[in-house]
Amino acid sequence: MIGRLNHVAIAVPDLAAAIAQYADTLGASVGAPQDEPAHGVTVVFITLPNTKIELLYPLGENSPIAGFLEKNPAGGIHHICYEVEDILAARDRLKAAGARVLGTGEPKIGAHGKPVLFLHPKDFQGCLVELEQV
């Protein structure tokens, strides 16, 4: 069912420092910061040859990553995103297997303009898993 690893998302406490490190020290291809007010984050995509790293930095009040950065002040890996062909079919299969979908259970439009869902970390080896329909 799951396809490609779309991205690994890393929450960072200092976006400029993270950009400089990936661009200069690690020599990766780093995009421009994009504010995503609907998601409460500023996002920077790092393009690797086979997948992406997504840097996340809080934007505005009530950012969904503010709590994560309080618990992990140095930052950390926030979630991984797997691609699926049919997000509703994937959701129903996961729910039938006992996995919990976060929020309303209905897909939202994610930072890439595609339908996404998040799954409960306690049901996935402690990992916050995003599914993105591609």
Place this chain on the structure above:
Amino acid sequence: MIGRLNHVAIAVPDLAAAIAQYADTLGASVGAPQDEPAHGVTVVFITLPNTKIELLYPLGENSPIAGFLEKNPAGGIHHICYEVEDILAARDRLKAAGARVLGTGEPKIGAHGKPVLFLHPKDFQGCLVELEQV
């Protein structure tokens, strides 16, 4: 400098349950468990179309992931691994930029039979980063 994302490693408290979830519920291609006594882990590779997920489970006494699972009893993302062409050149570039290499600073042979190094999470946005020479 960094190339492909070689893998995302997830430490799991119940290897059989994690295998069943990835193989059956998520429908991924899951390999057989491999004991790696030199690394203190049992490893299972999940092959996605563009990269791998590596499930890690403690093996023997003093497993390097035992402490991680004590702090994260449900499991969690343990590290990410970037490929590099020349691991000594990469190490020297990172050290010159002030990043700390774990252990002796000399590459070891990793679970894939390739030279690897681990970098200090505090120097990489709270992420444990492995470099693997390919």
